[in-house]
Amino acid sequence: MSRLTDRLRAFHMSYWAPTVRTMHRWALVAVIANAGITVTGATVRVTKSGLGCPTWPTCTPDSLIPVAHPEHSPINMAIEFGNRMLTFAVLFTALACLLAAIRLPQRRTSLVVLAWLQPVGVAFQALWGGLVVRTMLNPVTVSVHFVASIALVAACWALYARAGEGDGPAKPLVAPAARVIGSLLIVAVLTVVLAGVVTTGTGPHSGDVAASRFDFDLETVARIHGTSVYAVVALTAGLWLVLRATGAPARAVRASAVLFGVVLAQGAVGYLSWFLAIPAYLVALHVLGATLVWIATLNAFTSLRVRGPLATAPTDVLVATSRGS
Known part of the structure; x- marks a missing residue:
């Protein structure tokens, strides 16, 4: 007890x-x-x-x-x-x-x-x-x-x-080319997400039989979505290569490698879903993948700069403890 x-x-x-x-x-x-x-x-x-x-x-x-x-x-x-x-x-x-x-x-x-x-x-x-x-x-x-x-x-x-x-000003840890690619990645991933939202809103999983759908051709919006994924794959691979070639910090290289792996897995789930006629369980898995891709992208982006160390006072724990007493 x-x-x-x-x-x-x-x-x-x-x-x-x-x-x-x-x-x-x-x-x-x-x-x-x-x-x-x-x-x-x-x-x-x-x-x-x-x-x-x-x-x-x-x-x-x-x-x-x-x-x-x-x-x-x-x-x-x-x-x-x-x-x-x-x-x-x-x-x-x-x-x-x-x-x-x-x-x-x-x-x-x-x-x-x-x-x-x-x-x-x-x-x-x-x-x-x-x-x-x-x-x-x-x-x-x-x-x-x-x-x-x-x-x-x-x-x-x-x-x-x-x-x-x-809380210091953001200082870049990587070459200018890597920073540009990192910014483009944010835009590209958001584009993929938005295209995926439209694709899902056009597809069969509306949430209820009474729900309406977007009046788009499903194959067309799916192709647009898939094409935008290629851009993300290319940018992610490019970021990793630039970071490796320019001697970037290990954390940034690891973050880009993780992102690349998650993007490839997400792309595989997306194509499998399409060829299997968009089963419900793969749609849910694809949404999970999209969320993980977004988090991995944010992680890769924030690994490209630093704001300096935390200004942690040695008395933090003592002050915090006294507050609660």
Whole structure:
């Protein structure tokens, strides 16, 4: 019992009386949580559970939680309601990040600003999710919902990266050519994501049989999506080669290699999905891959520069402990 009490107290202190290390950990948890709910949202869609709870903020017109409904199976209702409940876990993580940033012994404005984006972003996503349901999974609102998820993951990564470095001006660690390629990669990956969103919004997995689709030719948008992937592959390979050739730091070389591997795996899943007539399980896996590609891209990009070491006072832990007592 005492061990459990100690762990609960340590957990509480991690955000109420944080150190630099616990702040960094909470930021990483936020990245994972937001990436996770992005994937579970895709699971809702491919299982045709998007209208499992046909209204919002309640599940049905007469109940906050799932109850027997003639038009929706209990499984679909449970999947959609479960995904809604995950929002509270993501919100808790966001609030923990904000508290940790505010209560750091050496408060950093940059972290507080980035941390505020977490609960604001989660609140926006919750409200927009309600709009998605009320518009009967209109592909435009669904697409905005996913793009907002990607933006929130980027905000979480920015907080994670900033929590592990100082507040000095960004100083490049690599050759100018590598920096240019890194910037182009951000644009290219975002282009792939947007093309993928349109492709998915045109394809068969609408989230419910009653949902509308984009009125595009599926093969055409899929080809555009695939072509944009080639650009990402070429840029990623080019970044790795330039970093190796110019003696860049090992971290940057590793980050580009990881990105290259994730991009290749994601491309393989995409082509397999197309040739197998877009099965639901591969669509969900492809969304997971897209999220991982985005995170790996952000990791590669932030590895190209440094803001200097953290200004960590040796008394951080003592100050944090005294705060919580």
